[in-house]
């Protein structure tokens with residue numbers, strides 16, 4: 096008689112899909128995004144909007160994932176909770192310490208098998224874009240996604256084990272530092288994920304990809320026409336015809352000849368007060384005019 100296979104009593108392992116908690120550190124407040132050369136109030140508002148759009152994309156793309164926003168800023172904590180996140184108090188001590196605080200809470204909540212650390216300055220990230228690449232990153236964990244220029248870190252993904260730390264080395268050169276810690280480099284085709292905004296150039300990249308709605312609004316307010324400025328180098332005097340002006344907070348912006356000529360101003364002099372309209376980066380004038388002079392300007 097042939098023997099019957101003994102299947103009864105066998106332990107069957109069913110692979111459950113990984114469940115991820117997302118930690119988003121947000122500095123907030125007046126010191127955020129200091130490399131973004133814009134007047135203080137616009138810079139603060141933009142930094143806040145970048146974080147809101149980052150969180151909104153996470154909530155949209157991963158609606159069942161717990162999201163922990165680590166911040167010391169009460170306003171950020173408030174909007175984070177309104178957006179369905181848990182606000183975790185930033186213990187101070189910098190970005191790695193903030194991330195560790197978020198990871199600890201994620202681990203103590205139970206339920207998540209993995210943690211993703213996403214910096215809160217990805218205003219062109221979309222929910223579907225994140226959802227599309229995350230499964231591959233979880234499968235590769237521990238994994239690091241470098242930012243667009245390859246040196247910084249856009250996202251870290253690591254297994255979450257109770258009582259076990261998730262080491263991080265955020266800051267300049269963090270992609271290499273994370274690789275050295277054992278994170279495997281992953282380069283998913285996800286431009287919104289990889290474009291963190293630090294300065295005018297990366298802001299321009301994010302604008303090109305398409306900003307989230309909070310950042311679009313903040314940027315529109317930051318580039319309202321009519322900012323006052325003082326001519327520093329009149330445009331026509333340099334080789335390529337590009338001059339410069341100083342905004343009232345001391346920032347020097349480019350003044351291409353076209354931006355002046357179109358307004359009918361040909362004889363600007365250093366020190367002249369003008370009205371100025373800036374492009375999306377906030378660093379180049381698109382129109383310079385003197386109230387009452389030139390096309391469309393009525394004398395008041």
Ligand SMILES: Nc1nc2c(ncn2[C@@H]2O[C@H](COP(=O)(O)OP(=O)(O)OP(=O)(O)O)[C@@H](O)[C@H]2O)c(=O)[nH]1
Pocket residue numbers: 120121122123126127128129130131142146165166167185188189190193214215216292293
């Ligand atoms: N909670 C918390 N978040 C931080 C801290 N430092 C940076 N971040 C956040 O981490 C992300 C990336 O940081 P950075 O690009 O250095 O941003 P930043 O410090 O606002 O900008 P810079 O002043 O230009 O360095 C942003 O979302 C910041 O808000 C910190 O000490 N605590």
Ligand SMILES: C=C(OP(=O)(O)O)C(=O)O
Pocket residue numbers: 190214216242246247248249264265266267269270291292293
């Ligand atoms: C802190 C970091 O971000 P950024 O490059 O935006 O300063 C980092 O990439 O580690």
